[in-house]
Amino acid sequence: MSAWLEPGRVLLLGGGNMGAAMAGGWLAAGLAPGRLVVVDPRAGAALRPVLDAGAVHLEAPGGEAADIVVLAVKPQVLDAALPALLPVLKESTLLISIAAGRTIASIEAVLGARPVVRAMPNTPALIGRGITGAFANGRVSDTARASAEALLSACGPMEWVGEEGGIDAVTAVSGSGPAYVFLMAEALAEAGAKAGLAPDLALRLARHTVAGAGELMIRSGEEPAQLRRNVTSPNGTTQAALDVLMAEGGLGPLLERAVAAAKARAEELSRN
Template sequence: MADAHERILLLGGGNMGAALLGGWLETGLEPSRVVVVDPKVGDALRPLIDRYGVRHETNVPDEAFDIALLAVKPQMMGEALPALRAALEPESLVVSIAAGTSVAAIEAILGERPVVRAMPNTPALIGRGITGAFANARVEVAGRAVADGLLSASGPVEWVESEALIDAVTGVSGSGPAYVFYLAECLAKAGEAAGLPADLAMRLARHTVAGAGELMIRSEDTPEKLRRNVTSPNGTTQAALDVLMAADGLALLMRRAVGAARDRAEALSKE
């Protein structure tokens, strides 16, 4: 977490920005050290303002900040960032969680400075996310530690040494929750097709996906080992896996899906 004297500007108080802010406050950050800038107060931000008295502004105030965390949508960056430049010192740390927004794009507006580009995911909303992060050459060891502390409020942080790898992180964990939600959808529909009532099939699918995910987190075994543990030779699970693990099965589809998300993230960073 940031040093006790450092002031933080949170640009964007939507779901992800509010999730991070909530984590900071719950772990002891003084509310007076944060200013949230957002044109409106949404449902995610309101409880934090009411509970902690966090300061909210509709525009960037005429003050100096040591750290700015950018949590606005990528398409809003061009409009939102110029006003931020006057509030930052040359060595102020900028941490961006805007998908597809490159370090170069941020520096083009805010000037050359320490920048961390990060990709969290939506389980951050319940403190169970994971974030991939890249630091440019101007971020020193202390700055990386500060960014790590801020981002880890919603779950573990994994650092990559090449900015291009953030696009791959986006394809795996950034977009990944949607793949898992779709898996639950498909599993429930398959159960329904097998004769189960729709509501029962959905409950079974939701709890199965959630429970298996929790088991992976708690177990020291690899996902492959866990899969083998529940697969009896010539049993029901093996019959299903023979379909999923066919040459044109899930592995191929997942490689295509992650590749498509990575490629789109790369394209967005160049637009």
């Protein structure tokens, strides 16, 4: 972990699966355990390795002021949880929120005008393979931005968007995206079983195919379209399948509609 983070006190509000995964990533990256305070009424199993490493667990915010506060509670309880943070906030405290659908304005309505980063990680962060999109408001300094980037990239790469509304599109693509991939693996396994494979074998083949193809995309650096062409022989079996998937109304248009629906719902949640 970069030296600029070491003098600060990081307070994590919410020790569920995602919060615990992020905290574990910070410690693995070199954050001193004594600098991390986790505020959660109940310390679940996911949080145990973090606490065993030396992080401080509190049931409610308290103690010295925090330099960075990460909001990792569920959106529906965020409003009730925010006021208790006021005694541990400084004017310069950086707030990082991963609460889905909660705007920066809604946070400032409770805590006042502050440097805030709104972020959307995804569930592969639980195994250190996530990706996060983030937006920083105008009060976030270059130093605070670097701090946010270090914390958010501890469980996988992160990308900045230029406007807060971009987080809704990030939510639709990568935030919800793992579910699309899981559905594809599920459907591929079911299709394999209908083609004559034993269901458990079809599922193993689908799982490893999806995981391996994803890893190949990351490691090769080639565009997905080129990787698709690399594995497609003219008039071969893959081409026969792609003729179905790439037909009018096929996978591309279907995913476009799915992402648009998810983005519209994210925008609706952000307005509420």
